[in-house]
Amino acid sequence: xxILVVGSVAFDTLExxxxxRERVLGGAATHFAxxxxxxxxxxxxxxxxxxxxxxxxxVLTSKGIDTTGIEHVPGKSFxxxxxxxxxxxxxxxxxxxxNVFAAFEPKIPxxxxxxxxxxxxxxxxxxxxxxxxxxxxxxxxxxxxxxYWISAHRDNLLKVLRELDILVINDNEARMLSGETNSxxxxxxxxxxxxxxxxxKYAEYGSAAYFSADSFGDGLDxxxxxxxxxxxxxxxxxxxxxxxxxxGFYGYIASRGAETQGKLTPEVFRKAMFYGCVxxxxxxxxxxxxxxxxxxRAEIDQRFEHLKExxxx
Amino acid sequence: xxILVVGSVAFDTLExxxxxRERVLGGAATHFAxxxxxxxxxxxxxxxxxxxxxxxxxVLTSKGIDTTGIEHVPGKSFxxxxxxxxxxxxxxxxxxxxNVFAAFEPKIPxxxxxxxxxxxxxxxxxxxxxxxxxxxxxxxxxxxxxxYWISAHRDNLLKVLRELDILVINDNEARMLSGETNSxxxxxxxxxxxxxxxxxKYAEYGSAAYFSADSFGDGLDxxxxxxxxxxxxxxxxxxxxxxxxxxGFYGYIASRGAETQGKLTPEVFRKAMFYGCVxxxxxxxxxxxxxxxxxxRAEIDQRFEHLKExxxx
Numbered sequence: 001x002x003i004l005v006v007g008s009v010a011f012d013t014l015e016x017x018x019x020x021r022e023r024v025l026g027g028a029a030t031h032f033a034x035x036x037x038x039x040x041x042x043x044x045x046x047x048x049x050x051x052x053x054x055x056x057x058x059v060l061t062s063k064g065i066d067t068t069g070i071e072h073v074p075g076k077s078f079x080x081x082x083x084x085x086x087x088x089x090x091x092x093x094x095x096x097x098x099n100v101f102a103a104f105e106p107k108i109p110x111x112x113x114x115x116x117x118x119x120x121x122x123x124x125x126x127x128x129x130x131x132x133x134x135x136x137x138x139x140x141x142x143x144x145x146x147x148y149w150i151s152a153h154r155d156n157l158l159k160v161l162r163e164l165d166i167l168v169i170n171d172n173e174a175r176m177l178s179g180e181t182n183s184x185x186x187x188x189x190x191x192x193x194x195x196x197x198x199x200x201k202y203a204e205y206g207s208a209a210y211f212s213a214d215s216f217g218d219g220l221d222x223x224x225x226x227x228x229x230x231x232x233x234x235x236x237x238x239x240x241x242x243x244x245x246x247x248g249f250y251g252y253i254a255s256r257g258a259e260t261q262g263k264l265t266p267e268v269f270r271k272a273m274f275y276g277c278v279x280x281x282x283x284x285x286x287x288x289x290x291x292x293x294x295x296x297r298a299e300i301d302q303r304f305e306h307l308k309e310x311x312x313x
Numbered sequence: 314x315x316i317l318v319v320g321s322v323a324f325d326t327l328e329x330x331x332x333x334r335e336r337v338l339g340g341a342a343t344h345f346a347x348x349x350x351x352x353x354x355x356x357x358x359x360x361x362x363x364x365x366x367x368x369x370x371x372v373l374t375s376k377g378i379d380t381t382g383i384e385h386v387p388g389k390s391f392x393x394x395x396x397x398x399x400x401x402x403x404x405x406x407x408x409x410x411x412n413v414f415a416a417f418e419p420k421i422p423x424x425x426x427x428x429x430x431x432x433x434x435x436x437x438x439x440x441x442x443x444x445x446x447x448x449x450x451x452x453x454x455x456x457x458x459x460x461y462w463i464s465a466h467r468d469n470l471l472k473v474l475r476e477l478d479i480l481v482i483n484d485n486e487a488r489m490l491s492g493e494t495n496s497x498x499x500x501x502x503x504x505x506x507x508x509x510x511x512x513x514k515y516a517e518y519g520s521a522a523y524f525s526a527d528s529f530g531d532g533l534d535x536x537x538x539x540x541x542x543x544x545x546x547x548x549x550x551x552x553x554x555x556x557x558x559x560x561g562f563y564g565y566i567a568s569r570g571a572e573t574q575g576k577l578t579p580e581v582f583r584k585a586m587f588y589g590c591v592x593x594x595x596x597x598x599x600x601x602x603x604x605x606x607x608x609x610r611a612e613i614d615q616r617f618e619h620l621k622e623x624x625x626x
Contacts, residue, residue, distance in 0.1 A: 205518035
């Protein structure tokens, strides 16, 4: 089944221990869409400026991604400048030029209205809520957020959380949202805010899933799940790793949607976590979207098997 | 098969967010021996002072642990005072009173000389080497170390590492030993120093095992292995968690020694990692050795199954 992702399509200027790159294609929706495209049809809603050229759009369309919902407006695209030179695990933001993204008002094309899997990438929670309300037919809704919305727009964010089937965030965000430092208490605290299930990404330490009593619609309180990370010897560029994780994760869930009638099942959820890890690990091996662009499904499945081999008794 | 552990038997004065305790039984050899005792016969070599009373020895002997090798000398036992009030993940040492431990010269009782599994807990690497040379019949030798020996006694430590079948350390120690921050490179760097295999503990994020080409004596380059941690909602006292991990890990390996002729096998190694996680997770649920004292093998196996359930597809 198809996924609709709403989020940023941007250019990133990056410095990492591996080198520098100027204005490479990036943005949460871009990384997510590319990662999810290996599993299912993907539709994108975003906004770009005059600097977003046919060659950039082709990165998406060449993977079969539907870009009808990427609005072109006069001006420049969102441009982020960051450095990982001091710490590969923590981006230092040098400049955030929102440009046309500052006035982003998601517009859902008519042809997208039947999408059953909705992913609300990290944008203003007011916009996330608005998109959600325009997609009443979505069977499953997942989303992401970030520290800025958690601290400065908490009330708006809380409204979004109550409508999510799956919240996908990192461990710092889980701690900020819950006010708890212990990871298990933080997860319980976040679930108490409303999302039916929660995926927390612990970077190189893998990820964990936590479930509310009715995550799977059958009233059973499922156990949590822990997925390892694929160990990486060389991290070239961490930008978009979390979005690629989310894309691989949600893409796999949507690809199994016909069998599961659009519901979550524990089996699908667990495998999806492994696929998320795989896409995240691929993403960091080159700058921007380069590595995802040259990935194959066979390579993805090979890494999936590797991850299983190194984590199962 | 039996294990001989050589290391500290001590008293700890502890402050954690859960409270304070004065002079509770502790020390690396104590935690290790208790954890391993659920799996196999354990023998201890250590030194204590006049303050180590029959009631303290009974904590060990009541679990069938052989304390013949615990030497009693005039003076006070090793006493460590530490606080976890600022950070549960990092002990702040308030006082280290080595007392009789300062002149520790391990003496191996005649009755211990046939021990096939040797564990060299964190002590001066010169003593570790000496014990190793006194135990030529040991089929498998594992050990631990700490930042002090890595930085100030590196050459002596390197001699020990070359003689180890398994080095069990935490991620900071792996980084210090190798000079690498990336976890995979750090592991390869440590293996290059000589140990046949390496277990790195990542605290709440689980643990990983890395193998040299001939870890299992058959020339095959085994894949690494990742074990999750049992998530803990309440950490009362982290002291000894790493030693309890090592005890559970090595205890299980020794318990399977008859079937494996004292050799490592991938299957046993992996399960041992899970048992290590289980014993580590139990250890932190009460002050000192309290939780290990009241643990049962049934409870351990139940947690083992839980760990498998939350990590397998």
